[in-house]
Amino acid sequence: MSTKKIEFNVLNEKIAGLVVSKNDADMPSFLFVHGGGGADKYRTLYLAERLLSHDISTLAFDHSGSGESTGLLENSSLAKRYDEALEAIKFLTKDKPLTICGSSMGAYIILKLLEKENVKNLILFCPAIYDARAFSLKFNDGFTDIIRQKESWKNSDIFSALEKFNGNLLVFIGKEDEVIPEGVIELLDKSSQNARKKEIVVIPNCPHKIHTWLSEHKDITDEVVEKISEFLK
Numbered sequence: 745m746s747t748k749k750i751e752f753n754v755l756n757e758k759i760a761g762l763v764v765s766k767n768d769a770d771m772p773s774f775l776f777v778h779g780g781g782g783a784d785k786y787r788t789l790y791l792a793e794r795l796l797s798h799d800i801s802t803l804a805f806d807h808s809g810s811g812e813s814t815g816l817l818e819n820s821s822l823a824k825r826y827d828e829a830l831e832a833i834k835f836l837t838k839d840k841p842l843t844i845c846g847s848s849m850g851a852y853i854i855l856k857l858l859e860k861e862n863v864k865n866l867i868l869f870c871p872a873i874y875d876a877r878a879f880s881l882k883f884n885d886g887f888t889d890i891i892r893q894k895e896s897w898k899n900s901d902i903f904s905a906l907e908k909f910n911g912n913l914l915v916f917i918g919k920e921d922e923v924i925p926e927g928v929i930e931l932l933d934k935s936s937q938n939a940r941k942k943e944i945v946v947i948p949n950c951p952h953k954i955h956t957w958l959s960e961h962k963d964i965t966d967e968v969v970e971k972i973s974e975f976l977k
Contacts, residue, residue, distance in 0.1 A: 759828055870924055922952055
């Protein structure tokens with residue numbers, strides 16, 4: 745197994761990435777986009793290592809203000825994270841269909857990418873969606889006030905692109921997720937009727953911090969990895 749650190753610049757910030765592959769010459773075909781709070785590129789390393797057994801190389805990166813990237817988290821925004829994800833996609837091989845996996849806030853970011861990128865496989869873990877008004881706001885400048893408004897997620901701007909999506913959609917949600925309302929999953933399901941293939945997997949006893957929980961439950965992680973591998977075929 746090879747783990748190679750990379751760097752790229754977005755809006756004067758240094759973004760730190762990590763490629764997990766079988767050898768240094770192997771280009772990643774799969775992008776991880778992490779969530780908010782203290783999440784970083786290492787949060788999904790346990791999955792990246794297991795996906796290698798299915799010949800799936802991956803790239804994960806730290807958004808500005810997180811992990812080993814520069815910048816302050818409070819100065820970031822959904823719009824900034826969107827730009828960073830667009831730049832990260834440039835490091836993926838063009839020889840395979842585009843596969844993107846987003847967790848929590850990262851799920852919203854990759855749903856926004858549908859407006860611009862030809863995504864074949866979309867994988868969401870504990871997906872969050874946000875009011876369109878929150879997109880350009882800095883995290884320390886009104887963002888929290890908007891997303892805390894009751895059912896503000898119903899005003900999200902990702903539904904029109906999702907309705908046109910004809911690739912494959914795989915969603916993982918913890919049965920005990922205390923952050924994502926059931927209505928979010930229902931609305932994502934309703935809005936993705938044109939997906940070629942779709943599955944929503946509910947993981948029993950699992951909370952919102954799904955990757956922390958999965959990394960402590962190897963048997964369930966193995967099932968998740970098998971599901972992802974089969975889904976990409």
